[in-house]
Every structure is written in structure tokens, then in C-alpha cells.
Amino acid sequence: MQAEEILKQHLAKTISLTDEQFAYVASHFKQQSYKKGQAIISEGDKVDHEYFVLSGCLKSFFINDDVKMYILQFAMPTWWASDYNALYNQTRATINLDCITDAEVLSISNADREKLCNELHPVEHFFRWRTNKGFVASQKRLLSFMNNDAKKRYEELMTLYPALYNMVPKHLIAAYLGVSRETLSRLYHS
Amino acid sequence: MQAEEILKQHLAKTISLTDEQFAYVASHFKQQSYKKGQAIISEGDKVDHEYFVLSGCLKSFFINDDVKMYILQFAMPTWWASDYNALYNQTRATINLDCITDAEVLSISNADREKLCNELHPVEHFFRWRTNKGFVASQKRLLSFMNNDAKKRYEELMTLYPALYNMVPKHLIAAYLGVSRETLSRLYHS
Incomplete structure (x- = not known):
């Protein structure tokens, strides 16, 4: 499917735009290709864009003071990713944001998103609901971290993203759950 | 200060409304008083409203499978709180959402917020940015949970909410940080 068609179908789940409005919105996005392992955002970077995933899988992650990697989010097709704080x-x-597989994305700048939200009320509605969903996912992730039961958290993750099991190496799933590879291995064999 | 004036000043930081528009928006909020310790939302409840804090301090919290309490968020004056997933x-x-102190809030229903966002583009803009900020705060909270250094997390919390130290019992600050009271005591005496 063409990049614009994927974006169009994604927006159409939440808002109605005329063809002319959609073409205008789409003209603010830029298609980009990344290779497996390539960094999109690295700690310390200036961050001006957010990314809508067309194909492949990204991960946002954080290395703590003990040099342990934690994964904040996986981003699969039609998910959005950036360092939103920055x-x-x-x-x-x-x-950090990088590519677990080769990936195609559409990027939009912070300034262009704000411009579109100001010019088109439905676009502002779309982005409000996009962030509402992100906020709720983030709160759920926090609750899952607070709940000690690793088995339950593993099952929640597999229900939330069934495609993940085959797409993502096991050590990254362990880094998302905050457990060791050995613990993860016990979980998916039980 | 009158409740409406607090809401007016809060909205005016992000959007411009005419007096007539503001009066219309304000007419959808309802003022409510709660006593210290009183529950606003309890696990299992149907959730129809969100709450804008006028005075006092709320906490949203979660009891995990080991009956350990974790605090998701403190909500002080001009902060918003609810179970947004629900x-x-x-x-x-x-x-759960309850009151650390006596509290005054303005509540608005889910349906009324959506109606106002649809009718008034600036109100949709306000709520988009309100959620953007909540999303970023939630991501920071997650990062703070992933980072092992309890001392750094304590300092971050005190920078973020300086009023908290005097307003909130120490065992609740410990429950927010996910540390024991003994560990917390070492942190604030060091």
C-alpha cells in the first residue's frame, strides 16, 4: 500500500477530511527509510519530528545508571513514536529511538503539526485522541511496572501486541518487561 | 478566589476565550467538596467524570497483588485527575482516587468535555495540550521508575513539586517513589 493511503486510512478511523484537506495534510509529511539497527533519535539530540510507522518495528529505550536497557515502547505499523518530552x-x-527491523516512516515536524492543528479543527481532534490513547497506554505501562507479577505482565504484553512474539528478539521483550532473559524463558515455556 | 476565576486563569494560560464563551464552558463544570480520606474513584467504579483541583491535594493509587500501595500521581491545585483509561x-x-487533605474540585463529564471540544476549537486545543503534558509527565514517571537511583528520583520529585514535602505524609512520598519509609528517611536526611 502507498504511504499516503496508510496515513489516510489511519486518520479516517478518527476524523473525516475532504480529499483536498487530506492532500494538504499529507503534503506536510516526509517519507523516510531506515535500516535495521539504525538510530532515529539518540540521547542528547535536538528533537524536531515525530514518526508514523508505515512498516517495520521501532523501539524507544533508555539506558539507566547501571547501564541496563529498558524499553519504553515498541512502535509497529500505524503507531507514532518520538521523544515527546523533548x-x-x-x-x-x-x-533513544531506533529500528528493530528495516523500517519505513512518515515524519512530521513539531511546527507543521501545530500549524495543521490550528488550521484544521478535525486534525486537532485527531491529535488530541492520538495523545489521549498514548497517555492511557503510558499509565497502563506504569501500572504494569508497579505490579510485581511478571507472568501477568508478559501475558498482557502478548495480548496487546500478538505480532511481537515473532517480530522482536527475546532479549528485547525481557528489556520491556524489566526481567532477565532466564525469567522470560520460564514465562513463555510455562 | 472563586472557583470560576481559578478555572478562567488556568484556561487563559493556553487559550483565548471571550467572556461569553468562558461562561458557556464553565456552565458544564460542577463544584464539589470532599473530606480528607474520602474516595472520589474506587477500583471497580464506573468512571464518568474528570476532576480539576481547586484546593487541597488528591492521590491516584494502585494496590498490587502483594497488597503494596503505589502512588501514580499527586494532584495539587490546577491539576487534573481521573482514571483516564476507564x-x-x-x-x-x-x-483509586482519593483525598490526602480536604479538597474542592470542579468536575466535568466525559460527554460534556467532548461536546465542548467539538463546539469550540480553542477548547479542543486546550485539552490536547493538557493531555500532551500529562503524557510527557507519565513518560517521565516511567523513566524514573526504570532508573534505579532512588536519591535522584527523590530530588526530581522535590524539584517537580516543592510544596509536597510539607503537604503530604512521608509514607505517601515513599509509596510514590516505590521505596520503603526507611530508605526515604535516609534520602531526606542525606
Whole structure:
């Protein structure tokens, strides 16, 4: 499917735009290709864009003071990703975003998103609901971290993203759950 | 200060409304008083409203499978609180919201917020940015949970909410940080 068609179908789940409006919105996005392992955002970067995934899988992650990697989010097709703290507050990146597989994305700048939201009320509605869903997912992730039961968290993850099991190496699933590979191995064999 | 004036000043930081538009928006909020310790949302409740804090301090919290309490968020004056997962997805509450002190709030229903966002583009803009900020705060909270350094997390919390130290009992600050009272005591005496 063409990139614009994927974006069009994605927006149409939440808002109605005329063909002319959609073409105008789409003209603010830029298609980009990344290779497996390639960094999109690195800690310390200036962050000006957010990314809509067309194909492949991204991960946003954080390396803590003990040099342990934690995964904040996987981003699969039609998911959005960025360092939103850095993007919205115009500060330097505190997290990393890179590619688990080869990936195609559409990027839009912070300034262009704000311009479109101001010009087209339905676009503002779309982005409000996009962030509402992101906020709720983030709160759920926090609750899952607070709940000690690793088995339950593993099952929640597999229900939320069934495609993940085959798409993502096991050590990255362990880094998302905050458990060791050995613990993860016990979970998916039980 | 009158409740409406607090809401007016809060909205005016992000959007411009005419006096007539503001009066219309304000007419959808309802003022409510709660006593210290009183529950606003309990696990299992149907959730139809969100709450804008006028005075006092609320906490949203979660009891895990080991009956350990974790605090998701403190909500001080001009902060918003609800179980947003339950509110947006029209499911039952999975977290609790109650009052650390006596509190005055303005409540608005899910349906009324959506109606106002649809009728007034600036109101949709306001709520998009309100959620953007909540999303970023939630991501920061997640990063703070992933980072092992309890001392750094304590300092971040005190920078973020300086009023908290005097307003909130120490065992609740410990429950927010996910540390024991003994560890917390070492942190604030060091």
C-alpha cells in the first residue's frame, strides 16, 4: 500500500477530511527509510519530528545508571513514536529511538503539526485522541511496572501486541518487561 | 478566589476565550467538596467524570497483588485527575482516587468535555495540550521508575513539586517513589 493511503486510512478511523484537506495534510509529511539497527533519535539530540510507522518495528529505550536497557515502547505499523518530552518542550532527547527491523516512516515536524492543528479543527481532534490513547497506554505501562507479577505482565504484553512474539528478539521483550532473559524463558515455556 | 476565576486563569494560560464563551464552558463544570480520606474513584467504579483541583491535594493509587500501595500521581491545585483509561474507554476503574487533605474540585463529564471540544476549537486545543503534558509527565514517571537511583528520583520529585514535602505524609512520598519509609528517611536526611 502507498504511504499516503496508510496515513489516510489511519486518520479516517478518527476524523473525516475532504480529499483536498487530506492532500494538504499529507503534503506536510516526509517519507523516510531506515535500516535495521539504525538510530532515529539518540540521547542528547535536538528533537524536531515525530514518526508514523508505515512498516517495520521501532523501539524507544533508555539506558539507566547501571547501564541496563529498558524499553519504553515498541512502535509497529500505524503507531507514532518520538521523544515527546523533548519534542513538546524543545529540550534535548533523554531517550533513544531506533529500528528493530528495516523500517519505513512518515515524519512530521513539531511546527507543521501545530500549524495543521490550528488550521484544521478535525486534525486537532485527531491529535488530541492520538495523545489521549498514548497517555492511557503510558499509565497502563506504569501500572504494569508497579505490579510485581511478571507472568501477568508478559501475558498482557502478548495480548496487546500478538505480532511481537515473532517480530522482536527475546532479549528485547525481557528489556520491556524489566526481567532477565532466564525469567522470560520460564514465562513463555510455562 | 472563586472557583470560576481559578478555572478562567488556568484556561487563559493556553487559550483565548471571550467572556461569553468562558461562561458557556464553565456552565458544564460542577463544584464539589470532599473530606480528607474520602474516595472520589474506587477500583471497580464506573468512571464518568474528570476532576480539576481547586484546593487541597488528591492521590491516584494502585494496590498490587502483594497488597503494596503505589502512588501514580499527586494532584495539587490546577491539576487534573481521573482514571483516564476507564474514562476514555468507558471501562471500570482499575485505580483509586482519593483525598490526602480536604479538597474542592470542579468536575466535568466525559460527554460534556467532548461536546465542548467539538463546539469550540480553542477548547479542543486546550485539552490536547493538557493531555500532551500529562503524557510527557507519565513518560517521565516511567523513566524514573526504570532508573534505579532512588536519591535522584527523590530530588526530581522535590524539584517537580516543592510544596509536597510539607503537604503530604512521608509514607505517601515513599509509596510514590516505590521505596520503603526507611530508605526515604535516609534520602531526606542525606
